[in-house]
Amino acid sequence: MKSRFLKPFTLSLALAVVATACAASASTPSPTSSASSTLSGSVLISGSSTIEPITALNAEKFNRDNPNVSIAVEGPGTGDGFKKFCAGETDISDASRRIKAAEAEACAAAGVSYVELEIAVDGISVLTGLDNDISCLAFKDLYALLGSESTGFTSWSDADDLAAELGSVVAPYPDVPLTITAPGEESGTYDTFISLALSPVAKARDTDKDARPDYVASPNDNVIIQGLSSTPTSLGWVGYAFYVANQNKVKALEIDGGEGCVFPSINTIQAGTYPLARSLYLYVNTAKAAEKPEVAAYVDFYLSPEGLRSVSEAAYIPLDSYDETVAAWNER
Known part of the structure; x- marks a missing residue:
């Protein structure tokens, strides 16, 4: 439909x-x-x-x-x-x-x-800790931090070389811990995030489209929020409603799908301008x-x-x- x-x-x-x-x-x-x-x-x-x-x-x-x-x-x-x-x-x-x-x-x-x-x-909301200075990530950045080639990265700055190779305008990233909590492979939110955000970059590089395997995965959105809110420089993703219910605990990042940074909101998701709408x-x-x-x-x-x-x-x-x-x- x-x-x-x-x-x-x-x-x-x-x-x-x-x-x-x-x-x-x-x-x-x-x-x-x-x-x-x-x-x-x-x-x-x-x-x-x-x-x-x-x-x-x-x-x-x-x-x-x-x-x-x-x-x-x-x-x-x-x-x-x-x-x-x-x-x-x-x-x-x-x-x-x-x-x-x-x-x-x-x-x-x-x-x-x-x-x-x-x-x-x-809309899938990409989240981090409230005190993280990062405000917007493009699909290239998401791949550099969360894609299969980022396996083993424990700091945001570990992804600098890969991000530069991809043409990121956000990198160099801060030298702070990168802790990832997100849905697991059983989740439709995982599948949609991979399809929309990571797969296009992976396809261009002929690499595995899935997310890096070394992160904390949970089928429970509330557990994901708890993990993301416990670390200032965390990174992960959940559905928009779970962000709205917890926006005093976590920070939503703007996403650049190729036409500039867009914040997840009722208006941008309704309009289809937010790149991770579904x-x-x-x-x-x-x-x-x-x-x-x-x-x-x-x-x-x-x-x-x-x-x-x-x-x-x-x-x-x-x-x-x-x-x-x-x-x-x-x-x-």
């Missing part, structure tokens, strides 16, 4: 729109409701820790009118979530990236059919949605005006239109 970023506008207007996001209107069809106060059963959800706050908030809201439905939400990472989903172990998979070909093949082999629903827009998704097992009324009812609620308000309430950014998302669900 094509990503649909909101057009930029002033922050005050953006917040006003966020506060009333997805109110019922003629331009956005409503999902066919299957909710009932007599519902019972269970909904099993796994996947991205990034989208988990939205999904968990909607589980809480849904349970107010459907207390007999047990909803389990966990966030081990997009990749691990798809493993469970394609094995038929879960009903819904949260994802901070689109399903990979190998994952889709695993689903097909297991007879798991699904519908992809785009839910929100997010979409967030739900994948729903269509057979289970047909067999289990509680699964269909939960997704109906998720795509209702109240459910979609959870996107902004959890500090994420709504799509400019949910027409395609709702149509995909109704046509499943």
Whole structure:
């Protein structure tokens, strides 16, 4: 499904729109409701820790009118979530990236059919300690500090020669400790960061596109924030909402994707000018949605005006239109 970023506008207007996001209107069809106060059963959800706050908030809201439905939400990472989903172990998979070909093949082999629903827009925030003097990094800098050729670097200045070779305008870097805490390979946030920031440089150099292996990896965004905030010259990345919730503890860096330094914000992510913007998704097992009324009812609620308000309430950014998302669900 094509990503649909909101057009930029002033922050005050953006917040006003966020506060009333997805109110019922003629331009956005409503999902066919299957909710009932007599519902019972269970909904099993796994996947991205990034989208988990939205999904968990909607589980809480849904349970107010459907207390007999047990909803389990966990966030081990997009990749691990798809493993469970394609094995038929879960009903819904949260994802901070689109399903990979190998994952889709695993689903097909297991007879798991699904519908992809785009839910929100997010921006990967590259973070450091509050007292770090660095303010902007280009993709070349991110590769010099975090790419496969930086393995073994323990100081920012260790990357100076590589950065100079790449043509960095930020280097030389300060001679301070480089401690990295970030998502692991099971994370969709890891995959998206590699794809957007590191892979283009690695491809040009014919090197491994993955991040250096010698960093502290965690599937838990709160653990990552804790690691980044504990060291003044740390480096790592998380979803935008986790930065917003912790901006008194960590500093977000501007990112230069080739057109100048851009700070992650509602406006820049909506406009698509922030180089690390991405979409967030739900994948729903269509057979289970047909067999289990509680699964269909939960997704109906998720795509209702109240459910979609959870996107902004959890500090994420709504799509400019949910027409395609709702149509995909109704046509499943």
